[in-house]
Amino acid sequence: xxxxxxxxxxxxxxxxxxxxxxxxxxxxxxxxxxxxxxxxxxxxxxxxxxxxxxxxxxxxxxxxxxxxxxxxxxxxxxxxxxxxxxxxxxxxxxxxxxxxxxxxxxxxxxxxxxxxxxxxxxxxxxxxx
Numbered sequence: 180x181x182x183x184x185x186x187x188x189x190x191x192x193x194x195x196x197x198x199x200x201x202x203x204x205x206x207x208x209x210x211x212x213x214x215x216x217x218x219x220x221x222x223x224x225x226x227x228x229x230x231x232x233x234x235x236x237x238x239x240x241x242x243x244x245x246x247x248x249x250x251x252x253x254x255x256x257x258x259x260x261x262x263x264x265x266x267x268x269x270x271x272x273x274x275x276x277x278x279x280x281x282x283x284x285x286x287x288x289x290x291x292x293x294x295x296x297x298x299x300x301x302x303x304x305x306x307x308x
Contacts, residue, residue, distance in 0.1 A: 181201060182235055182300065184233030185218065191215050200225060200226065200227040200228065201222075201225070201226050202223065202224070202225050203224045203225075203226060203308050204221050204222075204224075204308070205217065205221060205222040205223075205224055205305075205306045205307065205308040206220075206221060206306070206307045206308070207220055207221060207222050207236065207304060207305065207306045208261055208287075208304070208305045209237070209238070209294075209302055209303070209304055210292075210302060210303045210305065211253075211297055211302055211303075212301060212302060216241060217240060217302065218238045218240040218241060218246075218280065219237055219238065219239060219240060220236060220237050221236065221237055221240035222234055222235070222236045222250055222270065222306065223235055223236075223237075224250070224308075226254075230253055230254040230255065231252075231253055232251065232252045232253060232254065232259070233249075233251050233252075234249070234250050234262060235248070235249050235250065236248045236249075236250060236263075237289070238268075240268070241242075244268070246266060246267040246268035247265075247266075247267050248263050248264060248266040248267065248268075249263070249264045249265050249267070250262070250263055250264075251304075252263065252286040255295075257277070257279060258276060258277070258278050259276070259277040259290055259292070260274065260275070261274070261275045261276075262274050263275060263294065264297075270296045270297075270300055271296060271297045273294050273296035273300075274294065274295055274296075275293070275294045275304050276292045276293065277290035277292030277304060277306060278290060278291065278292055279289060280292055282308060286294060288308055289305065289306060289308070290304075290305070290306045290307075291303065291304070291305050291306075293304050294303060307308075
């Protein structure tokens with residue numbers, strides 16, 4: 180009986196832990212600060228119950244070239260802070276800080292924010308989910 184109860188308890192913990200994490204597909208556009216689209220694609224994001232983010236991106240530049248990168252970050256007070264690593268397009272040391280563009284009385288399923296990379300490289304990321 181005790182062994183059965185332990186098995187049931189272990190199963191409940193496993194199910195509740197996996198329920199706290201969710202996987203989302205974000206449609207992302209990278210834009211120059213002048214508003215010119217430079218690439219678009221998707222971020223496959225894992226969001227866990229403690230507001231941690233992780234995932235990877237598959238992007239296509241406006242010249243047709245494709246590139247990928249990893250994302251890792253957190254959500255704190257509705258601000259998304261994401262480190263962008265291992266970019267295959269050569270941009271290094273990139274960090275994105277995103278927030279909802281909506282006002283308090285509006286609902287939004289998107290984020291916008293600026294990315295800053297090494298070498299004073301800056302651009303905007305718009306993400307919809």
